[in-house]
Amino acid sequence: MARRPTDPRAAAEAVFKKPAPKAPEPAPRAAAVPGAKEMVSLRLDRDVLEHFQADGPGWQERVNAALRSAAGL
Numbered sequence: 001m002a003r004r005p006t007d008p009r010a011a012a013e014a015v016f017k018k019p020a021p022k023a024p025e026p027a028p029r030a031a032a033v034p035g036a037k038e039m040v041s042l043r044l045d046r047d048v049l050e051h052f053q054a055d056g057p058g059w060q061e062r063v064n065a066a067l068r069s070a071a072g073l
Helices: 008-017 046-053 059-071
Strands: none
Touching: 046 059
């Protein structure tokens, strides 16, 4: 009788001991239109929101300007 060259159990265990291949990281997405604004959801304290909304329309642009200033952009 001819024996198999490898033990089936050992072969099966070896398959499961191999590290899983790492998935490649997706490339960062570029903006569809350079300089375009992106819609996000942002949680702000009520008093901060009221402060920017007190001057009427354009409050989102004022929030954006304040964030740019705070980030040093």
